[in-house]
Amino acid sequence: MTDLNFIRVASACPVTRVADVDFNIGNIKACISTAANEQAKLIVFPELCVTSYTCGDLFLQKRLLDAAEKAVEELCMYSKDKDVLIAVGAPLNLQTAVYNCAFIIFDGRILGIVPKSFIPNYEEFYEQRWFTSGKTITDRSVDLRFQKDIPFGVDLLFKSGPYQFGFEICEDLWSVIPPSSNIALSGANIIGNLSASNEIVSKSDYRKQLVTAQSARCMAAYLYAGTGVGESSTDVVFGGELLIAENGQMMAANERFQRENQVITSIIDADRLDLQRIKNISFREATSIVPWQIRKIGFDFKSNLFGLFDRKIDRHPFVPAEEKQREQRCREIFSIQTAALAKRLEHTGMKRVIIGISGGLDSTLALLVIVKTFDLLGLPRKNIMTVTLPGFGTTDRTYNNAVELCQNLKTDFYEVNIVAACLQHFKDIGHDPEVHDVTYENVQARERTQILMDLANKNGGLVIGTGDLSELALGWSTYNGDHMSMYAVNCSVPKTLVRYLVRYVAEKQSERKTGDILLDILDTPVTPELLPKSSEGKITQKTEDIVGPYELHDFFLYYFVRSEFTPDRIMFLAKSAFSGIYEEETIRKWLKVFIRRFFTQQFKRSAIPDGPKVGTVSLSPRGDWRMPSDASFSVWLKQL
Structure with missing residues (x-):
């Protein structure tokens, strides 16, 4: 397996006493030891934690400034052989000015010193009384008593392999253009903020918003370390908030006031x-547009270990885990789908639609979208022609659910049995109807589509497609059969989310009878019903037995298309996410199937009808996924 480039990082708040440097250094060392034991490669401490933030005019005392420099030297010695990059806050006395700085320490040395750019002097903050802004300092170095020629400035970036670290200090994040924005544009993918932000009502919520938003804007990890309750409470209180975010997602946070x-x-x-x-x-x-030339300070971690892989990997990345958020997502998706279909109907002047109803999940969802759209536009539901097209594999359960659902929704219900037409077609093309191969199956799918298209012509309506995103990814459709429609409302809804959308309508937006039908549809195995039913009238063709579990394929799809991950990385994440559910070889088997089918079935996606994008993953050849139909999958399979 290739290096997957995961790294453990830490944010720390040591217990401090105001101006008690020796006490503070002891607790900083304890936090470093904890982080090292957990195999963290970076630890970010609060602003000025070596001295404490609330020293006031003591920052003008040479005794305190000398003690801080000596303490930094002690931390350098302590860091020897720790394999942890340490970002610790301390004042820097350059005789003519004092700077509020982040000292970046690794393996016995200061790699660089980053000064605070924006010095607040409003409300409860009076930092300009003691500190000088470093926002214009670039391409400079300083000497300390124990180390010479230390890079100093806002233009510093610290690099080890694929990891590039940048740092800013507290108020910098609150500025209009935070230094971290320029640092990220210069290559930093992990950014630390050494902070001393006091607590007032609701400020924590705003901090979290700032941190997550900046991590998203910079497409970076963002570590925030706030100073704690050991600070002076003469006028304000500090809560010691610790936050770690990655690209807009909060990864870890602590309880304040510890x-x-x-x-x-x-x-x-x-x-x-x-x-x-x-x-x-x-x-x-x-x-x-970065205003200065970055200085990259290179160093090397001794190992790439990150300890226990405890990063939460969602088994269903398309589906929010929290119920309230999931319900909100369902409402929003329905709004997107209905707005899209409404626009298409208004543009074409059509007031009728035709949809094939099988009693399965996808056609049910599409019908629910159509009904909602017609209600929105004030069109009669009788203008919705719902067509059931029973064939060789249609079971009583799916047929009855289809009929009852259409009747309950008060649509214009129509039935066409396709058996006789398919038998005639078998005869026309010389196919033995006892041979249940792909021809046997696809004849039925194309016959259904032909009927729907002809009914649309006859009745002046649009055929609404029912296929979903997961089927598009796998090519699980008949070319010019269920693959084709005049508008496809489900085309970017993955199968795992289809289930929740139908359940949402069943439980939140339906009267009891309709809800019961929808719940029974949810309990029905996913099937195209293209092979004959059993002698007991049961389903014999279950999609997931053939192509694999949709929850696995949706997982593969998300990380392959949305994140552009390699197969070995997807495999690693899937093993973590589905631990105890699927064996490793089962995951590997279906991942190989996904890759083969995703590549070989692109020709179907290159010719799909219009349909709305509802999430971050879409396979539209016009707007999102541009892939040649004859691309080889061999390079990807080699990793498995």
Whole structure:
């Protein structure tokens, strides 16, 4: 397996006493030890934690400034052989000015010193009384008593392999253009903020918003470390908030107001961040506006270990885990689908639609969207022609659900049995109807589509497609059969989400009888019903027995298309997400199937009808996924 470029990082709040440097250094060391034991490669401490933030006019005392420098030297010695990059806050006395700085330490040395750019002097903050802004300092070095020629400035970036670290201090994040924006554009994919932000009502919520938003804007990991309750409470209180975010997602956070040393950690996915930047053209173009030339300070971690892989990997990345958020997502998707269909109907002047109803999930969802759209436009539901097309494999359960659903929704119900037409077609093309091969199956799918298209012509309506995103990814459709329609409302809804959308309508937006039918449809195995039913009238053809579990394929699809991950990385994540559910070889088997089918079935996706994008993943050949139909999958399969 290739290096997957995961890294554990830490944010820490040591217990401090105001101006008690020796006490503070002891607790900083304890936090470093904790982070090292958990195999974190970076630890970010709060602003000025060596001295404490609330020293006031003591920052003008040479005794305190000398003690801080000596303490930094002690931390350098302590860091020897720790294999942890340490970002610790301390004042820097350059005789003519004092700077509020982040000292970046690794393996016995200061790699660089980053000064605070924006010095607040409003409300409860009076920093300009003591500190000088470093926002214009670039291409400079300083000497300390124990180390000479230390890079100093806002133009510093610290690089080890694929990991590039940048740092800013507290108020910098609150500025209009935070230094971290320029640092990220210069290559930093992990950014630390050494902070001392006091607590007032609702400020924590705003901090979290700032941190997550900046991590998303910079397409980076963002570590925030706030100073804690050991600070002076003369006028304000500090809560010691610790946050770790990655590309807009909060990965770890602590409980504020703790009275012991606090260290939180999270595993960061550097490859994911870098791939997002590659995809984002705006990010690439913005790199030309960085106001200074970056200085990259190289160093080497001794190992790439990150300890226990405790990063949460969602088994169903398309489906929010939290019920309230999931319900909101369902409402929003329905709004997108109905708005899209409404626009198409208004543009064409059509007031009728035709849809094939099988009693399965996809056609049910499409029908629910149509009904909602017609209600929105004030069109009569009788203008919705719902057509059931029973064939060789249609079971009583799916047939009855289809009929009852259409009747309950008060649509114009129509039935065409396709058996006789298919038998005639078998005869016309010389196919033995006892041979249940792909021809046997596809004849039925194309016959159904032909009927729907002809009914649309006869009745002046649009055929609404029912296929979903997962089927498009796998090519699980008959070319010019169920593959084709005049507008496809489900085309970017994955199968795992289809289930929740139907359940949402059943439980939240339906009267009891309709809801019961929808719940029974949800309990029916996913099937195209193209092979004859059993002697007991049961379904014999279950899609997931043939192509594999849709929850696995949706997982593969998300990380292959949305994140651009390699097969070995997808495999690694899937093993973590589905541990105890699927064996490793089962996951590997279906991942190989996904890759083969995704590549070989592109020709179907190159000729799909219009349909709305509802999420971050879409396979439209016009707007999202541009792939040649004859691309080889061999390079991808080699990793498996």
